[in-house]
Amino acid sequence: MQVTSRRFKDSAHEALHDKDIQSAFSKVKGGFPVARAKSAGELPEFEDLRDQARDLKNHILENLDYYLEYFEDQVLLQGGRVHWCSSYAEAREVVLDICRDANAKTVTKGKSMITEEMALNEHLSAHGIEPIETDLGEYIIQLAHEHPSHIIAPALHKTKDQVTELFHENHGKYGFTERITDPQALVNEARSILRDKYVNADVGITGANFLIAETGSTVIVTNEGNGDLTQSLPKTHIAVSSIEKVVPTLEDASLFLRLLARSATGQEMSVYTTFSTGPKRMEDIDGPANFHVVLVDSGRSDLLGSDKQDLLRCLKCGACMNHCPVYQAVGGHTYGWVYPGPIGAALNPHMVGLEESRHLPNASTFCGRCEEVCPVRIPLPKIMRHWREQAFETQVTPKPERWGIGIWAFFAKRPKLYRLMTRVSARALKLMAGKKGVIRKLPLMKGWSSVRDFPAPEGTTFMDQWKKQQREGK
Amino acid sequence: MPSRDRIFSRIRHNLGRGPLEGEAAQALKARIEGHAPNIVPKRTNIPHKEQVNLFQAKAEALAATVARISSFDDVPEALRDYLTAHNLATRIKMSPDKSLDSLPFDKTPMLEIKRGAAAPEDEVSLTPAFAGIAETGTLCMASSPETPSTLNFLPENHVVVIKASQITGTLEDSWERLRKTYGAGNLPRTVNFISGPSRTADIEQTLIMGAHGPRRLHILIVDDGPQD
Numbered sequence: 001m002q003v004t005s006r007r008f009k010d011s012a013h014e015a016l017h018d019k020d021i022q023s024a025f026s027k028v029k030g031g032f033p034v035a036r037a038k039s040a041g042e043l044p045e046f047e048d049l050r051d052q053a054r055d056l057k058n059h060i061l062e063n064l065d066y067y068l069e070y071f072e073d074q075v076l077l078q079g080g081r082v083h084w085c086s087s088y089a090e091a092r093e094v095v096l097d098i099c100r101d102a103n104a105k106t107v108t109k110g111k112s113m114i115t116e117e118m119a120l121n122e123h124l125s126a127h128g129i130e131p132i133e134t135d136l137g138e139y140i141i142q143l144a145h146e147h148p149s150h151i152i153a154p155a156l157h158k159t160k161d162q163v164t165e166l167f168h169e170n171h172g173k174y175g176f177t178e179r180i181t182d183p184q185a186l187v188n189e190a191r192s193i194l195r196d197k198y199v200n201a202d203v204g205i206t207g208a209n210f211l212i213a214e215t216g217s218t219v220i221v222t223n224e225g226n227g228d229l230t231q232s233l234p235k236t237h238i239a240v241s242s243i244e245k246v247v248p249t250l251e252d253a254s255l256f257l258r259l260l261a262r263s264a265t266g267q268e269m270s271v272y273t274t275f276s277t278g279p280k281r282m283e284d285i286d287g288p289a290n291f292h293v294v295l296v297d298s299g300r301s302d303l304l305g306s307d308k309q310d311l312l313r314c315l316k317c318g319a320c321m322n323h324c325p326v327y328q329a330v331g332g333h334t335y336g337w338v339y340p341g342p343i344g345a346a347l348n349p350h351m352v353g354l355e356e357s358r359h360l361p362n363a364s365t366f367c368g369r370c371e372e373v374c375p376v377r378i379p380l381p382k383i384m385r386h387w388r389e390q391a392f393e394t395q396v397t398p399k400p401e402r403w404g405i406g407i408w409a410f411f412a413k414r415p416k417l418y419r420l421m422t423r424v425s426a427r428a429l430k431l432m433a434g435k436k437g438v439i440r441k442l443p444l445m446k447g448w449s450s451v452r453d454f455p456a457p458e459g460t461t462f463m464d465q466w467k468k469q470q471r472e473g474k
Numbered sequence: 475m476p477s478r479d480r481i482f483s484r485i486r487h488n489l490g491r492g493p494l495e496g497e498a499a500q501a502l503k504a505r506i507e508g509h510a511p512n513i514v515p516k517r518t519n520i521p522h523k524e525q526v527n528l529f530q531a532k533a534e535a536l537a538a539t540v541a542r543i544s545s546f547d548d549v550p551e552a553l554r555d556y557l558t559a560h561n562l563a564t565r566i567k568m569s570p571d572k573s574l575d576s577l578p579f580d581k582t583p584m585l586e587i588k589r590g591a592a593a594p595e596d597e598v599s600l601t602p603a604f605a606g607i608a609e610t611g612t613l614c615m616a617s618s619p620e621t622p623s624t625l626n627f628l629p630e631n632h633v634v635v636i637k638a639s640q641i642t643g644t645l646e647d648s649w650e651r652l653r654k655t656y657g658a659g660n661l662p663r664t665v666n667f668i669s670g671p672s673r674t675a676d677i678e679q680t681l682i683m684g685a686h687g688p689r690r691l692h693i694l695i696v697d698d699g700p701q702d
Contacts, residue, residue, distance in 0.1 A: 027678070031679050045513050045515050048513050049513055056512070062489065065485045065494070066494045066502050067502070069482075070506065074659070085477055086477045086480050086481055136674045136676040137676035140677075153675070155676050155677075156679075160677055163677055183680045186677055187677070191684065191686060195594060195686075215659060215661045223672070223673050223675075224673070224674050224685035224686045225627050225686040226687075228623070229687070232623055232624055232664065233628075248509075250509060250649045251509050251646055252512065254649070255513070257645065258515070265675075268609075268669070271536075271670050271687070272666065272669075272672075273666075273669075274664060274665070275661055275664070277660075277663055281619075284619050285590065285622050286591040286592070286617075286623065287617065287623065287624075287664065295481075297477075301485045303488075305488035305489055
């Protein structure tokens with residue numbers, strides 16, 4: 001997917017003035033977090049499960065090669081195939097080759113973030129194969145030629161009226177000519193159109209929430225049932241997954257399943273959790289004849305052993321963005337690459353380069369709610385701080401900013417000088433402010449003071465006041 | 475270097491070690507083969523009768539409907555009553571599973587029964603379940619030639635027959651039952667866990683039922699006594 005994170009500041013500005021985006025994302029607050037808190041509250045073991053999930057993910061990452069090989073052996077034993085891809089380009093080619101072997105004209109797709117990363121749809125289309133997204137949210141944004149703005153609710157930024165217009169523009173060819181506005185009717189219309197797509201597709205592509213080493217199974221979790229129709233009706237099923245999704249046993253998957261839906265939507269379980277193991281068996285009367293697992297690295301293995309390895313624990317539940325005040329203000333697209341919100345701010349610099357995405361780790365108030373709700377306790381604020389330090393050290397931060405920080409550091413390292421400077425500035429600012437006690441415009445800080453007044457200091461510094469109090473024995 | 479080798483060498487390089495061998499590998503193998511449970515919620519540490527009630531309450535909270543019947547012989551009438559109440563088609567696609575062979579459909583001549591995998595025109599399916607999970611009101615379905623998984627998804631109305639003795643406490647209990655039936659390390663091609671009927675909230679976070687899978691899920695619990 002094309003990276004537009006460089007535009008973060010402009011995109012944020014636009015999003016803050018976009019009524020639809022503001023209305024859509026302001027609703028997040030009252031929905032997902034409330035439901036999460038309720039379902040977490042109803043499970044006394046919830047916090048202990050989180051600790052155990054964090055530790056288990058760490059164990060998996062420390063032994064990732066072993067579990068991946070075990071998984072591969074099991075898939076082969078069950079008659080499936082495994083394809084290893086170190087880059088997006090390679091993964092795109094592998095999927096395209098499988099589709100060509102199947103003489104595919106159309107491909108149905110379940111929701112998958114890794115195929116967003118790979119820009120798979122664009123690649124298939126460019127080679128004459130039509131990809132059809134079947135998750136309702138993904139279907140809506142595919143019609144709009146957009147990308148997901150939330151990892152579990154991809155069309156969160158679209159209003160019902162926009163969906164009405166999209167369906168009206170695109171569904172005429174299926175005989176649906178009426179403009180409908182009722183959400184149930186909109187869902188029914190999409191349902192009936194996609195029904196034929198499932199039945200006629202040559203290949204079904206899904207992602208995977210988990211890979212089970214013990215049995216060689218791939219696991220998908222959905223509420224709509226689209227993933228299951230996608231993978232059970234066509235002759236060929238391709239599950240595309242990043243390599244860190246492997247878990248040792250079915251019991252281990254159970255631990256993560258108890259956290260995943262609760263953290264994401266507040267459900268105890270999503271409606272459909274499906275374990276797929278190999279192609280259809282000899283006597284089976286339905287199911288795919290071919291089963292392929294495409295395993296993609298593309299940067300994951302480089303996180304191992306680094307100070308950002310914790311990112312690989314991510315279950316992709318979306319809780320961090322659901323609880324993020326910055327995400328709720330600027331929406332998902334502003335982040336400029338596949339992952340929005342705190343996980344995007346922490347992960348995208350690694351995936352697309354800090355140069356491209358240096359604004360993202362700064363798009364945080366460090367309120368810490370993301371870490372508080374992360375089911376696998378990823379220290380997101382700490383990782384964002386690392387990126388800020390790295391941006392400064394590697395000179396990705398622009399010169400004026402670096403000079404500013406450099407000047408501040410010069411004084412900060414010399415306490416006497418620092419105190420003198422603050423004392424002088426405090427008085428100067430007080431003089432500047434005059435009787436009103438506020439400063440309307442600050443030199444060199446136009447961006448800050450253009451939308452608010454700067455309250456002037458009272459005159460003496462904290463250190464001076466402290467000393468005075470000490471002297472007076474208060 | 476082929477990608478597989480490149481990925482593994484990068485993983486090992488970054489973890490600062492070579493391939494795991496000897497005791498280290500043995501320990502991981504034993505961990506998989508031992509498949510010890512992690513923390514399991516205590517919610518279902520209750521007598522079996524109460525587990526069945528919890529299963530029903532949880533399933534109903536997920537917008538499934540549940541009817542309790544006293545024997546398999548009552549299935550056709552319970553099915554007929556359900557279809558009539560919702561004004562649904564009387565053509566049924568039923569799993570070709572032997573557990574359903576003896577259902578006395580002669581009592582309900584208006585029901586037209588066909589057996590096999592789901593076809594797009596099927597409106598109602600009738601299937602057995604592999605197990606029920608009281609913890610969350612979830613059905614566990616195992617695919618086989620007799621229990622094709624398309625019946626769980628394609629028809630708009632899914633009716634499931636489950637014996638009370640098939641209802642257990644937790645997810646972990648179903649894994650144990652599956653291992654007992656299919657052998658350790660093996661699963662049927664598809665294992666579906668189903669928690670209520672299909673739904674979506676992708677349009678302005680409004681909950682709408684019947685997105686792609688069944689709009690209605692009806693569960694017939696046959697009260698056959700204690701757990702088997």
